[in-house]
């Protein structure tokens with residue numbers, strides 16, 4: 001399975017390509033330095049690294065929620081860095097994003113939050129009035145069902161558990177009909193059970209719908225279990241890029257630096273399985 | 274040991290501010306005593322004056338009656354005052370809605386919010402009545418000056434209230450919607466306003482209550498018609514104490530109703546924030 005993907009990657013045009021991407025905030029040290037990688041359609045990629053490594057920055061440069069200082073990013077054959085506001089909006093509709101803290105509108109119902117994912121496709125006026133077509137509503141219901149939220153459709157989001165909120169987050173991304181979903185630490189605030197449910201959904205999204213998924217993760221064990229490919233980041237640089245089986249203890253030590261001792265335990269679990 | 278500590282640490286340390294306060298109070302008391310002693314009472318019989326005043330109060334509050342105004346007239350005049358309050362709240366609300374969006378830290382750049390917040394804080398610092406008098410210079414004393422002046426103050430009050438209501442929605446939620454391709458106006462109407470609508474309505478009603486009280490005063494002080502103007506005429510021109518009583522009761526009745534609703538709304542907002 002993974003081998004096949006590897007073969008595919010060589011033949012098909014990459015969905016996403018980053019070339020020499022660099023990001024400076026205010027300080028002298030770059031948050032990202034000369035990032036290069038390309039992503040094939042349908043890949044499930046985990047980005048791991050210690051906190052402050054630049055994982056969130058990397059993800060946000062892809063949909064330009066953060067502007068990279070230099071470098072080129074192309075998505076689906078379009079050079080993102082050059083897009084004007086209106087075209088950028090159009091491009092963002094094809095990239096879903098989910099967050100550690102879900103970032104839902106708490107006072108609105110599940111279905112209302114899910115439908116928000118369609119706003120980007122609408123004219124300003126239609127969006128302002130909240131005019132959603134019957135097909136859009138039907139599709140929202142289908143996706144809500146798919147994520148096992150049928151009993152929560154009209155509940156306000158502040159009455160949901162963390163795991164349910166994150167599933168609403170996934171639903172909101174899916175209704176965008178995205179080619180790529182970016183996930184910034186989607187399970188960092190969840191208990192192990194809910195985390196597993198979320199990761200399983202993300203894997204299904206990738207395997208069954210063919211949507212490319214890039215997940216920032218804190219847990220190496222989760223990355224090993226779910227990913228086709230792992231990218232290790234340390235101090236703004238990619239220090240590992242390969243299949244989970246190639247991620248050796250030395251590599252993990254390199255990615256995590258001094259933090260790595262705790263992680264060896266997790267890695268031990270992998271070999272136990 | 275404990276005693277020593279208490280001696281060293283008095284419960285209320287005498288700071289510079291409290292010292293200033295005490296000196297000020299002392300000076301004011303001395304001045305008051307001096308003034309009372311120095312006033313020339315010769316032509317006024319204190320006892321009689323007191324008795325007359327109480328008598329007037331008795332007439333006002335225990336024998337209210339309509340002479341010039343019928344009950345219906347009084348009611349109609351209250352409605353006019355309500356109209357003044359409604360109009361100024363409406364104008365103020367619409368303008369404050371726009372300014373509130375630009376003053377909310379999660380919606381606008383920091384420089385813009387700072388400018389607007391500073392501007393409305395300045396307007397708020399000056400009482401409504403003063404704004405009416407300031408606008409009266411250009412518009413003449415009357416309803417126009419009253420409407421403009423009250424609107425002006427309402428804008429500043431509501432801009433602060435609205436922008437704080439808008440800020441209840443976390444910036445990260447707005448960023449999430451931006452990331453999905455939604456634009457600013459769509460986010461305002463689909464996420465920001467739905468999240469804050471109950472606060473917005475409560476604040477608006479509270480301002481309406483304030484504007485009602487102000488509108489009564491405007492009728493009297495700025496000749497802006499309504500029940501306040503009748504109060505002014507009855508007391509200043511007709512010396513009709515019994516009708517003053519009637520009008521006062523009318524105003525109190527309406528004010529109590531508005532105040533009750535407003536207090537309820539306020540406690541709801543506070544509960545939500547806690």
Ligand SMILES: Nc1ncnc2c1ncn2[C@@H]1O[C@H](COP(=O)(O)OP(=O)(O)O)[C@@H](O)[C@H]1O
Nearest residue numbers: 025026031049050051052053054055056057058
């Ligand atoms: N808005 C910002 N302004 C300035 N520095 C930032 C900002 N966001 C992140 N950084 C810095 O950039 C580096 C990478 O941060 P981030 O991408 O959040 O890392 P990660 O997600 O891997 O924890 C950190 O050193 C962080 O302090």
Ligand SMILES: [Mg+2]
Nearest residue numbers: 055056057185
């Ligand atoms: Mg992060």
